[in-house]
C-alpha cells in the first residue's frame with residue numbers, strides 16, 4: 612500500500628500516518644520527495660482495510676495498492692531512480708558504468724596486469740572471483756581470502772572499487788571487509804538465507820538474475836535485500852537458459868528494459884556470461900546500452916587461452932580497450948600505464 616501525503620502535509624500529520632501504519636502491523640518506508648512525502652506500508656498483516664481508511668486522515672492525498680508482489684523495489688513506490696554510489700562511481704546515474712576484470716583471480720600478477728589495463732582503458736570498477744561457483748567440483752574453485760587480498764591491493768594501486776562474489780553465508784563478513792560491492796551469483800539468486808544475511812551489510816549488493824528465474828522472482832529476491840535494510844542494490848542480467856545452444860545463455864535484453872520500467876534500481880548487463888562468446892561482447896554491450904542498461908560487467912584476461920575459468924568469453928586487454936572505444940568511454944587521464 613502507498614500513502615501519498617498532500618504537498619501541504621505537516622510533519623505531525625506524517626508522523627501520525629506512520630504511527631497508524633505501525634499499529635496495523637506494517638512497516639513504513641518513507642520517501643521524502645521534493646514536493647511531497649510518500650509512505651509505503653509493507654508487510655504481512657490482515658489489517659489492510661485500516662490503511663485504506665487512512666484516506667480520511669489529515670494530510671493524506673491518496674492511498675493506493677501496489678500492483679506487484681514486489682513492493683520496495685517497485686517504481687510505483689519510488690519514481691526517482693536509485694543511484695548506488697560506490698566510492699564515487701554512480702551506478703544508475705547518467706554514465707554507463709563498466710565493471711571489468713577476470714572471471715577468477717588466479718595470481719597477483721594476473722590481477723595487477725588486468726587491473727592496470729582496464730583502468731587505463733576507462734573501466735570504472737574491477738571485478739574478480741575469489742570464491743567461484745563452478746559446475747564441476749574438479750574445476751578451479753578460486754583462491755579465497757588470498758584473492759581478496761590481491762583485489763584490495765589492486766584497488767589501492769588503481770583506485771578502482773572492487774566487485775567480488777560472496778557464495779556462502781559463512782563468507783559474508785570476510786568478503787564485506789575487502790569488497791566495495793558484494794556480488795550474489797546467478798546460482799545463489801534464490802538463496803534466501805544468504806540474502807537475509809546480506810541485507811544488514813553496509814556495502815552495495817550486485818544481484819545477478821538466476822539462469823532460470825523469471826523477472827518477478829528476480830525482483831522478489833531484490834525485495835529480500837531492501838526489506839531487510841539494504842537499499843543499495845544493483846541488478847544484473849547475465850543470460851537465461853533457453854532451448855538455444857549456440858550461445859552459452861540467452862542474454863535477455865527485454866528483461867533489462869522491462870526491469871527499468873518496473874523498478875527504480877539500476878540494472879547492468881553481463882554479455883560475457885550472457886553469450887559465452889568473445890565475439891558477441893561488443894555488439895551485445897552496445898545493444899545493452901541502447902535498451903537502457905546502466906552498466907556492463909565484462910570478463911577480461913591477459914591471456915584468455917590460459918584462463919582457469921571462462922576463457923572463451925573473456926576479452927584480452929587489447930580487446931577490452933577496443934570495446935571501450937566502441938562504447939565511447941574515455942580512458943582515464945590519471946590512469947597508470949598498463
Ligand code: PEP
Nearest residue numbers: 714796797798819849884
Ligand atoms: C561470474 O560473474 O563470474 C559468475 C560466476 O557469474 P554468474 O553467477 O552470472 O554465472
Ligand code: MN
Nearest residue numbers: 714910920921
Ligand atoms: Mn565467469
